[in-house]
Amino acid sequence: MTTETTTITDASTSRLVRIKEGDLDLQLHYNDAGEGEQTVVMLHGSGPGASGWSNFHRNVEPFVSAGYRVILMDAPGWSKSDPIVSTGSRSDLNATALKGLLDVLKIDKAHLIGNSMGGHSAVAFALANPSRVGKLVLMGGGTGGVSSFVPMPTEGIKLIGALYRDPSIENLKRMMSVFVYDTSALTEDLFRLRLDNMLSRREHLENFVKSAAANPKQFPDVGHRLGEISAETLVIWGRDDRFVPLDTGLRLVAGLQKADLHVFSRCGHWAQWEHAEKFNRMVVEFLGR
Numbered sequence: 471m472t473t474e475t476t477t478i479t480d481a482s483t484s485r486l487v488r489i490k491e492g493d494l495d496l497q498l499h500y501n502d503a504g505e506g507e508q509t510v511v512m513l514h515g516s517g518p519g520a521s522g523w524s525n526f527h528r529n530v531e532p533f534v535s536a537g538y539r540v541i542l543m544d545a546p547g548w549s550k551s552d553p554i555v556s557t558g559s560r561s562d563l564n565a566t567a568l569k570g571l572l573d574v575l576k577i578d579k580a581h582l583i584g585n586s587m588g589g590h591s592a593v594a595f596a597l598a599n600p601s602r603v604g605k606l607v608l609m610g611g612g613t614g615g616v617s618s619f620v621p622m623p624t625e626g627i628k629l630i631g632a633l634y635r636d637p638s639i640e641n642l643k644r645m646m647s648v649f650v651y652d653t654s655a656l657t658e659d660l661f662r663l664r665l666d667n668m669l670s671r672r673e674h675l676e677n678f679v680k681s682a683a684a685n686p687k688q689f690p691d692v693g694h695r696l697g698e699i700s701a702e703t704l705v706i707w708g709r710d711d712r713f714v715p716l717d718t719g720l721r722l723v724a725g726l727q728k729a730d731l732h733v734f735s736r737c738g739h740w741a742q743w744e745h746a747e748k749f750n751r752m753v754v755e756f757l758g759r
């Protein structure tokens with residue numbers, strides 16, 4: 471008897487789909503792995519060259535092994551999804567795209583894990599479609615708005631802007647060095663892959679700059695509406711997050727109906743990557759409760 475082992479890769483799980491939802495009529499790219507009855511959707515952040523795979527490649531396999539179907543949606547304007555200029559709330563735009571994707575895939579309900587912009591998108595989706603959300607996991611995002619302690623825009627957000635306007639390897643390294651706590655984990659391979667992703671879709675970079683000029687508040691403050699969300703939520707933050715400060719996480723815990731908070735020390739804006747093993751164990755346990 472032979473045992474077949476399938477390796478989960480970006481290429482082997484890559485899919486394209488056309489969605490028509492609200493004002494959106496566009497092609498989305500997503501990764502689809504595992505065959506579990508319950509689905510976990512992972513939503514990436516807004517950095518140049520980000521994608522579902524770049525944000526969550528250390529998390530897909532453990533969730534599939536735990537029995538979940540895992541969907542990584544590339545937001546409109548990122549990676550292989552269609553380009554777009556966002557003049558309103560990008561959180562709402564991404565939530566509309568996610569609704570379209572879940573409808574096409576005939577997924578009634580999903581757990582949502584959102585990183586940074588992905589956290590904003592997950593909350594926007596939960597506000598618009600409460601019956602379609604299982605549990606929420608929010609890292610480094612969930613609502614826009616000002617910090618009470620850190621000058622805004624934060625140093626990380628300023629570096630994202632600089633990289634969008636001038637997508638050079640120097641600016642990428644500058645942004646990434648603030649992104650994580652332990653910069654020794656950043657390899658030349660990782661920089662190269664990220665730079666290639668960015669430069670392969672220059673229109674995405676130009677559209678992000680146009681969007682920010684048209685509406686600087688791409689991720690509006692929805693703090694006043696958090697109490698509407700009854701989904702059980704795990705908020706996860708890096709103590710050393712220099713992009714979206716920890717007090718945003720505290721506002722989420724104060725506002726959401728049922729939210730717990732875990733703070734990783736020695737951790738920047740990418741908790742699911744910097745502390746992948748502990749993150750995976752903790753979130754799988756939370757979803758399975």
Ligand SMILES: O=C(O)CCC(=O)/C=C/C=C(\O)C(=O)O
Binds near residue numbers: 517524614714
């Ligand atoms: O401006 C905000 O509130 C969100 C910023 C954000 O989404 C940054 C995310 C960056 C990444 O996840 C990335 O570049 O991979």
